[in-house]
Amino acid sequence: MSELIERSKNSASPKVHILTSKDFSAAWKPPGYLIDGIFQKRYIYAITARAGSGKTAIALTLAAHVALGLPLGGRAVEKGPVLYFAGENPDDIRTRWVMLAEAMSFNLKSIDVHFIPGSFSIEDLIGEVQKAARANGPYSLVVIDTSAAYFSGEDDNSNVEMKRHAATLRSLVNLPGGPCVLVCSHPSKTGKELPRGGSAFLNEIDGNTFLERKANTVSLKQHEKFRGPPFLPVGFELVPLTSSKWRDARGRPIKSVRAIPAANDNQRNPKTDPNHEILHALLKKPDSSIAEIARAVGIEPNPSGRSKVNRSLLDLGKAGMAEQGNGRHWHLTNRGRQALSDQPPEQLLAANR
Template sequence: MANCSPKSSTFRVRSEGRPVTIAIDIPDRTDVGPVIEAERFIIGTALTEIDHTPGADDLAPTEFLQRSHELIWRAILAARAAGEPTDPVAVGERLRAAGDLERVGRMAYLADCTSAAMGPGTVAHHAGIIREAATRRARVQQVARLSQLAGNDEQWERHAPQLLGDLTAVAGAAVATKGFGGTLLRRSQLRTLPPVEPLIDGVMSRRATVLLVGPSNTGKTFVLLSWACAVGTGTPWLGREVHRTPVLYVVGEGANGLDARVSAWEQAWKTKVTDDDVIFAVRPKSLGDPETWVGMREQARRAGSGMVVLDTFSSLGPEVDETKDAATITRRMADLAAAIDGTSVLAHHPGWGDPSRARGGSQLEANVDEVLILSGTSSNPMLELERKKVKDGPAGERTWLRRRAAYGSCVIEGVSASEKNAEMATSAEQIARAVFGEPFTKTMLRDALMERMSVSRTTAYEHITSLERDRVLRYVSGKGRAALFEMV
């Protein structure tokens, strides 16, 4: 005998002559808003993709909550099975032939669904929302059926064991993911994920979180703007191919000077930046406010932006703790990148006394996909850009840049290996002669070069090797690390 109601999750039955209580967690209700939005996203993406939607292809029409969505999805699957197009017009004609076009809201609703589409990288997440909601509905239906059997011992003994078995299995699967919130992917689904692709070849990847670290007054903003303008217009960045996509550039320090900087880039590369290529958001609310990230996400989605630049951490989040809040900020960057199926880039300052790492918590570098270190000084136009951390591939690649005053502002140029060696070696020699009047160790020279040139340890040692090769650095006395040298 069972004692239950449609809202109850407790069943008291007899098993082998003994009373047994079975408790199953049944949700009282499902918040349908996110489910409907997820369904619109899946349908909109399917209507704009050519042949499939990785991560959602195995969704059954009956898993859709809204009847009109079930009909549309059924038509999409039928069109795919027949090898026919799945654009709004083709799917609309298939629905019309089945007599369902009026039921789904006519062609206007299909067109409206396409506006909800985002990138394929978030399909699996939204498909998971639909599946979880369908599982909850199935559990409630099972409870309702058990309630109908509760007053009839004969019917209970005949049908309840199977229903309870099914319900327990479904509930167990749901409990396993309750509160987890992640997207579960099978091995076969991993093969459908988009590969790692460059946004700017040899600089950063698509669908990634990127941290650019560089000291003040070295040209971080000029570098960021050159990336944004190149990506937004599809112009190769210093000879490196880019994936063209609109860019949302978020500025924390105000818009003064932006026009001159963008104009200088346009003249240098003979390319106009249109209103659709790069959109600027000036002085938004703090990065510490979750609503700021929601607003950025929605603005980027409306503009179709596949790249969002945050310039800089300190100006956009003045009250944010760079140590305690580091993990939260990087997680929000990842959520933003996933929502736009693109790349989020955050500019930040280096640590005190260590130009090769980001200031604040170690999570800033640990939790992002890629880290770029920009080294240089305000007095020297030469800059070094190092890929310290890479999403997929070897790290350590370096690009040499130069700030050049031009067109009433400043532009970023590439520097050849020969130019770099000549100019940087001269700078290293000047620093060594200016700092040391007496013999010094290589460690002392290394530290001086890192501090004054804002270069990495590896680059500093390269300069020292170059000075030795050019015979302007001479051994004096001592051994090992204590060996002393002087300038010739």
């Protein structure tokens, strides 16, 4: 290690050091996944979606799976304590949680999930949050539900204010345990896939995911801004629940909704999965038309077949694995090639049907 700037002993200015490649590389640590192939510990991610898309249902499901160490659609999940910021309608979150406990048959008294109910300025109280986390942690996962409930600024379109807000949320990755931080976010006015705050917010986080709902099926998808390996959509089914235990003030059964992860990916056949086959078709013949891709994966290139292939291509495009070139033909990106070479087939299967 060599010194770039030498300061006197009485100077309050910090020293700046230049590291050799050897010293710099020595600090490397292997990625530690909380949910294998998707969310890493000590990273912060947004889950962006409009109201009614299933953000809270999915966030509570993720919290339960982490606390119990349950796999998520075939992906391994590291078991660990969870801290859940229930800022947006904590009474609703409380109802959803007790209903989820009944549906999943876990013990509300012993499951290792802690809650902070109510909204407040997290920037003003970050010291108190850190103090409480040191006393009650460590934590593997921190969920913020939602970002807006803890924003202390006056304008969530202000780059300066949203950058500061995101930086405060990022500091939560340094809580005891080095947790993964998931921030449930409302979308910006410019697009459903971007969290409120746009690029100012995105630049301070490690990755953005978004939810896409079709009827009772919700897909968790990867946005272009994502540090980590590519993954195809993770599916959830929103299922209505009616309690046999919990009652409202008039004695009627409580109703809620649960997000159930899609079936285990390992149970699906990669040879018959169009998304998986499309990746290989693009590898074999770059710049293919939709009709050519349909034929390559055994789908009749009629309007219905082309429409099905086009939907898969759009999903692959949003995941950064494929893109359209000249003449609107499709080809693999570097991320798509990496996905084929680095990930086992079962992790490439779509979960959005």
